[in-house]
Structures are given as structure tokens and as C-alpha cells.
Amino acid sequence: MCEAGDQAGPGHRENAGPAFSALLEDSAEDLYEHAPCGYLSTLLDGTIAKINATLLGWLGRERDEVVGRLRFADLLTVGGRIYHETHFAPLLRMQGELGGVAFELKAADGTRLPVLVTSAVKTGSDGEAQLIRTTIFDARDRRAYEQELLRAREEAERERDRVQRLARTLQQTLLPPALPEVPGLEVAAYYHPASADEVGGDFYDLFPLTGGRWGFFLGDVSGKGATAAVMTSLARYTLRAAAVSDPDPVAALSLLNTALHQEYRGSDPRYCTVIHGHLERRGDGAAITLATGGHPPALLIRAGGASRFLSAPGGQLVGAFAHARFTAVDVLLEPGDTLLLYTDGLTEARADGRVRYSEEQLQTDLAGLTPATAPSVIGAVTDLLAGFGDGVEDDTALLALSIPLHGGDRA
Amino acid sequence: MTGIPFSVTTRTSEAGAVITVQGELDVATAPRLRAAADAVTLSSGRLLVVDLAGVTFCDSSGISALIAARNLAEEAGAGVALVAVPARLARTFALIGLADFFPTYPTAEDALSD
Numbered sequence: 190m191c192e193a194g195d196q197a198g199p200g201h202r203e204n205a206g207p208a209f210s211a212l213l214e215d216s217a218e219d220l221y222e223h224a225p226c227g228y229l230s231t232l233l234d235g236t237i238a239k240i241n242a243t244l245l246g247w248l249g250r251e252r253d254e255v256v257g258r259l260r261f262a263d264l265l266t267v268g269g270r271i272y273h274e275t276h277f278a279p280l281l282r283m284q285g286e287l288g289g290v291a292f293e294l295k296a297a298d299g300t301r302l303p304v305l306v307t308s309a310v311k312t313g314s315d316g317e318a319q320l321i322r323t324t325i326f327d328a329r330d331r332r333a334y335e336q337e338l339l340r341a342r343e344e345a346e347r348e349r350d351r352v353q354r355l356a357r358t359l360q361q362t363l364l365p366p367a368l369p370e371v372p373g374l375e376v377a378a379y380y381h382p383a384s385a386d387e388v389g390g391d392f393y394d395l396f397p398l399t400g401g402r403w404g405f406f407l408g409d410v411s412g413k414g415a416t417a418a419v420m421t422s423l424a425r426y427t428l429r430a431a432a433v434s435d436p437d438p439v440a441a442l443s444l445l446n447t448a449l450h451q452e453y454r455g456s457d458p459r460y461c462t463v464i465h466g467h468l469e470r471r472g473d474g475a476a477i478t479l480a481t482g483g484h485p486p487a488l489l490i491r492a493g494g495a496s497r498f499l500s501a502p503g504g505q506l507v508g509a510f511a512h513a514r515f516t517a518v519d520v521l522l523e524p525g526d527t528l529l530l531y532t533d534g535l536t537e538a539r540a541d542g543r544v545r546y547s548e549e550q551l552q553t554d555l556a557g558l559t560p561a562t563a564p565s566v567i568g569a570v571t572d573l574l575a576g577f578g579d580g581v582e583d584d585t586a587l588l589a590l591s592i593p594l595h596g597g598d599r600a
Numbered sequence: 601m602t603g604i605p606f607s608v609t610t611r612t613s614e615a616g617a618v619i620t621v622q623g624e625l626d627v628a629t630a631p632r633l634r635a636a637a638d639a640v641t642l643s644s645g646r647l648l649v650v651d652l653a654g655v656t657f658c659d660s661s662g663i664s665a666l667i668a669a670r671n672l673a674e675e676a677g678a679g680v681a682l683v684a685v686p687a688r689l690a691r692t693f694a695l696i697g698l699a700d701f702f703p704t705y706p707t708a709e710d711a712l713s714d
Contacts, residue, residue, distance in 0.1 A: 412627075412661065412664070456638075456672060458664055458667045458668050483696030505698075506663075506696045514697065
């Protein structure tokens with residue numbers, strides 16, 4: 190290294206020389222007094238024995254009013270003083286050194302200066318503690334940085350809240366605000382969003398038709414987010430309009446298929462699966478016609494506890510193909526019977542880590558509910574969903590209809 | 601079986617293209633099937649075959665990708681077929697009536713020689 194230095198030209202040495210000698214003239218005393226950090230030595234009781242000019246400058250105080258008169262804790266804010274007495278000083282005594290602790294110094298004019306404090310206990314040759322040496326760094330830049338981080342985080346949280354509020358509001362426009370009262374029928378529904386940030390594509394509705402009949406549907410649009418929400422909205426209102434004007438639920442699904450296929454054919458196809466029913470009072474019970482477009486079958490739970498899936502084989506996806514076929518089944522709900530419609534967010538949830546839930550498992554899990562009612566079935570499935578936690582990857586909509594028992598005579 | 605990693609591979613021949621899918625076909629992986637279908641050059645008289653033997657799960661995004669592949673093939677005047685559909689998927693496909701729109705064969709060879 191020396192040889193290499195010697196080979197550097199004379200010009201190089203002339204430039205380096207004065208700067209280096211200036212460094213040599215820098216006395217240890219001067220370095221102590223004007224170091225870019227504060228130095229402080231205190232007796233074991235905290236009384237300040239020595240303090241450098243840098244720190245006195247920060248504090249706006251004269252040496253005479255500090256040395257031998259104030260303790261280190263006196264330089265701190267009230268909160269800092271308490272923290273110093275209860276944590277800092279005991280820990281320092283125990284460990285012999287302590288570093289990087291944030292305090293606020295209080296200057297003579299009352300201004301506060303955020304600092305980072307590092308202390309070490311100096312022991313004599315006999316091992317006895319003699320004094321405490323403390324180094325104090327100006328942390329204003331760091332504090333500003335932390336405040337900037339905090340501000341950015343708060344802004345991100347506000348933004349996230351805004352997105353979630355928007356998603357929730359949009360979701361609410363896709364669902365009825367409250368289910369109507371249907372004479373002779375108990376109804377209950379539940380919507381479980383898989384994500385607070387994204388609008389899901391599930392929808393349901395229950396509404397009056399002419400002649401004392403009622404229409405209802407529950408469906409699931411492929412995909413998520415804004416585009417799915419647009420399709421969900423189109424599907425919900427188209428189907429409701431079709432249901433009101435056509436007494437045949439199969440015909441209403443065909444009309445919906447045509448409307449959706451017009452809109453969503455091509456390289457980014459979208460579709461939905463729907464169960465759409467008509468309901469009419471029949472004696473104590475209700476006659477239901479249930480049309481299916483590619484949707485998981487509704488579960489019928491009889492008053493006695495027996496249950497079965499009402500499949501309408503042959504019903505196809507709605508909106509995916511120009512000429513789709515839809516089929517229907519008829520069922521008579523009697524007192525104590527419950528009909529449950531659901532979306533596959535439930536049956537495709539990961540029930541136990543990786544294993545997916547299934548329609549069979551749902552049937553088994555609901556078998557214990559006798560007599561089942563719309564609210565009790567929705568309550569039971571809501572509990573199941575809560576149990577799956579993060580395993581529910583997709584939105585889930587539930588709609589249940591039941592005929593109340595009269596005075597429990599059929600229970 | 602649920603642990604097998606997702607993959608999409610394509611092989612082409614005179615008769616058409618076979619896209620072999622493995623793993624869970626869902627919202628995360630379906631775009632890769634779409635990309636593979638986009639990349640295949642289809643023409644009138646050829647067949648696009650999707651081999652699903654190794655597919656352990658298929659959600660609505662996966663089904664959308666299959667329908668997108670079918671629409672692409674139809675536009676090009678080509679045919680489309682599914683082969684080796686696992687039982688669980690076959691049940692889902694039956695539920696949503698896909699069979700009418702996708703001829704199904706036991707193996708790719710069966711589909712291509714039909």
C-alpha cells in the first residue's frame with residue numbers, strides 16, 4: 190500500500206497533504222466538544238458531570254447551569270423522565286450498556302428535540318461502576334421519516350377503507366335490502382363475501398308476481414370484481430323483469446340467456462348459473478316450480494328430517510351458449526319443509542385445509558336439524574361458513590324458504 | 601392427488617392440437633389455459649383437444665377458459681373436444697350441461713381419429 194502511495198505523482202500528494210494535516214491538528218478535546226453528536230457523562234445518581242458544546246447548543250443552555258446542577262432526566266420531557274426512571278436506568282444498571290433508545294430532549298426555550306440515546310457504564314479497575322457515558326444523536330430526520338411512513342400508511346388504510354366501502358355499497362345494490370314478508374312462508378337469506386375489497390358475483394331476490402304468486406332466484410356470475418358486478422346487475426334485473434312478464438321460469442331463463450349471450454360472447458366469455466323458482470300457496474303448503482341453469486341443486490329438507498337434492502338434469506349455463514336448454518322440477522312444500530338454495534362458494538370451500546366441502550357433506554351436516562326452518566338452516570350454514578374461515582374462497586349466497594308448522598302438530 | 605403442481609403443455613400434429621392440463625384449474629391458473637389456447641393456430645377441419653386427465657379441480661374460471669377455447673375454435677372453423685374428464689369434473693360438467701357443447705373422448709387419440 191505504501192509503495193502504491195509513493196508511486197502516485199507529486200500533484201496527488203500536494204492535494205492530499207493539507208487536508209490530512211488539518212485532520213491531525215483536530216484535537217481530541219475539539220472533537221469531543223464539537224462532535225456531530227451530544228456527549229454527556231453523569232454520576233451514578235444521574236448528576237451531569239460533563240457535557241459537550243454540541244449538546245449544550247441543542248439545549249440552548251450554558252455549561253454553568255447544567256454541570257453539577259441538573260440530572261440527565263431533567264433534560265427530558267415528562268414522559269421521557271418517567272420512562273428513564275422506570276425502564277432505561279434500571280436496565281442500564283443491569284446490562285452495563287443500552288443503545289438506540291428514543292427520547293425527547295426539552296430545550297431551555299421549551300422546544301422538543303427527538304433524539305436517540307446510547308449509554309454505557311464506566312467501571313474502575315476494581316469493577317465498581319464509576320460513571321455513565323451517554324451519546325445522543327439528533328433524530329429529527331428519522332422522526333420526520335417515521336412520520337412520513339405513518340402518514341403513508343394512514344393514507345393507504347383510508348384508501349383501503351374507501352375501496353371496501355365502495356365494494357360493500359355496490360354489493361348491496363345487487364341484493365334486496367330486505368326480503369319481503371310472504372304470507373304462510375318463512376324466508377331467510379345470507380350473503381357471505383369472500384373478500385372485503387372485491388364485489389362478488391352472487392345474487393338472489395324474492396319478489397311478488399301477479400295472482401298471489403311469488404318469484405325468487407339465486408345465482409352466481411363467473412368471475413369477480415367490477416366486470417362481474419356489471420353482469421350481476423344485468424342478470425338480476427333482466428331475470429326479474431322476465432319473471433314478472435312470463436309465468437314459466439324456464440322461459441325466463443331462456444330470455445336471460447339471450448340477453449347475456451348478446452353481451453358476453455367471444456374470447457372473454459362470461460356466464461352465470463341460476464336457480465329460478467315460482468311459488469304459489471297450495472293449502473297449508475306451497476307449490477314450487479324450480480328451473481335450473483347449470484346451478485348446484487337445491488336441497489329439500491322434509492319436516493321429518495329426510496332430505497334430498499332437487500336436481501333438474503339438463504339445465505345449462507346461462508349466457509355461455511347461443512342456444513342453451515333449461516329444465517324445471519315441481520315440488521310441493523308442506524308444513525315443516527325447508528328448501529335451501531346456495532351457491533358453490535359453500536360446496537367448494539376448503540373445509541379442512543385442502544379438502545373441499547361437498548354437497549353430500551352439506552346434506553349430512555344439516556341432517557341433525559329437525560324441525561328445520563328457513564332461519565335455523567341459514568343459521569346452521571352461516572356457522573359452517575364461519576368455521577371454514579379462509580377456506581371460503583368464493584362468495585356464498587344462501588336463500589331458504591320454509592313452511593311453518595301449525596302449533597307443532599306435525600313435529 | 602390435490603398436491604400436483606399446475607401445468608399446461610401443448611403438442612400439435614397434422615390433425616390438430618392437444619393441450620394437456622394438470623393440477624387445479626381455478627382463477628389463478630385458468631389464464632394459462634387461455635394463453636395456451638390463444639397460442640394454438642387453428643384452421644378449418646382441425647381439432648383442438650383439451651386433455652383434462654390430470655385436473656384435480658375446476659371452478660367457474662376454468663370453465664370460462666374452456667368456453668373461451670371453444671369460441672376460438674369455432675371462429676376458426678375448427679372443432680373442439682375434451683378428453684379423459686375425471687369423474688368429479690364430469691359431474692360438474694353434467695350439472696352445467698357442457699357435454700352438449702364439448703364432444704368428450706377417453707383419449708386424445710380417440711378424439712383425433714374420430
